[in-house]
Amino acid sequence: MKKLGIVLGTIVGILILFVAAVFFTMQTLAKPVNTAEAAKEVRLEVPYGESTYSVAAKLQQNGIIRNAKLFYYSATKSKFLKIFYKDSLPETFVLKSGTYTVNSAMTTGEIMTLLSSGQTEYVKVSIPEGLTISKIANILEEKRICSAEDFINVCNNSSLSKKYNIPFHSVEGYLFPDTYYLNIGMDASKVAGIMLDTFYEKIKEVPGLAEKSVGDLNDIVILASIVQREYQLDSEAPLIASVFKNRIKGNIGLYSCATVEYIITEIQGRPHPGRILIEDTKIDSPYNTYKWAGLTPGPISNPGLVALNASTNTPKTSYYFFQVADSKTGKHVFTSTFEEHKENH
Numbered sequence: 001m002k003k004l005g006i007v008l009g010t011i012v013g014i015l016i017l018f019v020a021a022v023f024f025t026m027q028t029l030a031k032p033v034n035t036a037e038a039a040k041e042v043r044l045e046v047p048y049g050e051s052t053y054s055v056a057a058k059l060q061q062n063g064i065i066r067n068a069k070l071f072y073y074s075a076t077k078s079k080f081l082k083i084f085y086k087d088s089l090p091e092t093f094v095l096k097s098g099t100y101t102v103n104s105a106m107t108t109g110e111i112m113t114l115l116s117s118g119q120t121e122y123v124k125v126s127i128p129e130g131l132t133i134s135k136i137a138n139i140l141e142e143k144r145i146c147s148a149e150d151f152i153n154v155c156n157n158s159s160l161s162k163k164y165n166i167p168f169h170s171v172e173g174y175l176f177p178d179t180y181y182l183n184i185g186m187d188a189s190k191v192a193g194i195m196l197d198t199f200y201e202k203i204k205e206v207p208g209l210a211e212k213s214v215g216d217l218n219d220i221v222i223l224a225s226i227v228q229r230e231y232q233l234d235s236e237a238p239l240i241a242s243v244f245k246n247r248i249k250g251n252i253g254l255y256s257c258a259t260v261e262y263i264i265t266e267i268q269g270r271p272h273p274g275r276i277l278i279e280d281t282k283i284d285s286p287y288n289t290y291k292w293a294g295l296t297p298g299p300i301s302n303p304g305l306v307a308l309n310a311s312t313n314t315p316k317t318s319y320y321f322f323q324v325a326d327s328k329t330g331k332h333v334f335t336s337t338f339e340e341h342k343e344n345h
Contacts, residue, residue: 032105033063039105045144046115047185048097052076055095055115064104065111075112090116098183099123122181127195129177129304130228132266136175136302140191143182150188160189164196165214173221173299174199205305209312220311225299226289228307229258232330237310239334242317247293252320254289262300263287 034040042062046055052075056068065071075093089109098120102111125143127136133155137148154160158169166174171192176199182191203209203217212220223244231237244254257276263285264270273280281290286297303311318336325333 032107033066034104036105039103041101041103043121044100044102045184046095046097046100046120047144048187050095050097050185052093052095059102059111064102064106065108071108071111074108092116096120097185120183123184124179125182126179127175127177127302129307130301131177132262132301133170133172133175134266136195140182140188144184145182145186146188146191151191154188154192160192160196164200167214167218168298170298171196173225173302175302176202177302177304178202202305203308206309206312209308212312219295220308221303222295222299224303224307224311225301226254226256226258226296227310228301228303229261230256231307231310231332233332234306236322236330236332237306238313238315239317239319240322240332241307241310241314243319243322243334245314246317246320248295250320251293253291253293254295256289259287259289259296259300262296266300 032039040063042064044055044058044062044064053068053072056065056071056075059065059071060068074089075095090113093112094116096116096118098118099122100114100120102114106114123143123145125139125145127139131139134148134152137151137155140146140151141148155172155175156170161168161171164171164174175192175195178195178198180194180198182194200210209217209220223241226244227237227241231240244256247254260276260280260283261273263283264280265272267285267287281288284291286292287300289296317334319334320337321335322332325331
């Protein structure tokens with residue numbers, strides 16, 4: 001019996017030491033990697049749909065936590081593991097996509113709280129005036145906001161245009177060019193929604209535009225999308241708009257090279273042409289303003305406020321023609337007759 005007691009005592013002692021060793025090891029793994037003075041900072045990108053374990057692995061690889069498995073199980077599986085942490089962990093952990101700044105002096109609780117807060121860093125994305133949906137999509141993909149394919153599909157889905165009361169199958173023309181602060185891995189529909197909401201907010205700055213009917217607004221957006229691609233000097237945008245309006249009234253084709261470029265690059269998917277050739281102006285397309293009078297079926301770019309204002313509050317002129325007078329400054333010369341136009345060639 002005495003021997004049995006000794007054996008049992010030994011076993012119990014070993015178990016106590018084992019449990020103590022495990023507890024000590026787990027507590028060590030749960031500690032911050034560094035002190036505040038020695039901490040290193042990492043910008044952590046969490047794309048939409050990424051798993052908690054994948055994020056935990058990134059944290060370990062970057063030296064922010066000691067053990068990815070412990071972090072993962074503590075966040076998602078076992079409340080028992082929380083006894084190894086001196087700081088309090090959040091009751092529930094829901095990983096939210098975005099971009100976060102974490103450092104190796106943060107406790108696990110602080111990291112979990114941050115990653116489930118949604119309070120992310122934003123990525124600055126500048127969308128220039130006059131781009132098409134596909135070109136905007138490429139910028140968004142380069143910035144890792146969302147995939148170009150997803151954004152194009154969303155913007156060309158009639159359900160989105162119906163939601164915003166746009167009388168076309170696409171929202172081309174209504175994505176306002178601006179500087180946006182977005183998150184990595186955002187849903188493409190959310191990005192498009194932000195740009196569309198911005199459009200309807202910004203047009204309130206153009207006298208008389210926000211009050212237009214759906215049809216009149218759409219016509220103005222189409223005209224502005226063409227004006228946007230033709231002017232280089234802000235002061236000339238209203239004059240170019242007046243030329244186009246005069247030609248529309250006279251049932252004369254707009255003869256805009258920008259519309260032919262749109263056909264080549266956006267409809268036919270060919271590279272951007274160095275210059276428009278005579279054969280290009282003969283392409284059979286309703287977007288070809290060399291073949292058909294009036295506006296194109298839909299916008300050919302996403303215009304800014306200058307083009308929108310020029311197309312809404314257009315001055316009355318007698319001009320029917322314009323052409324580049326100075327290629328360096330983008331200055332145009334405007335004329336009223338074809339004879340005057342030929343003289344300026």
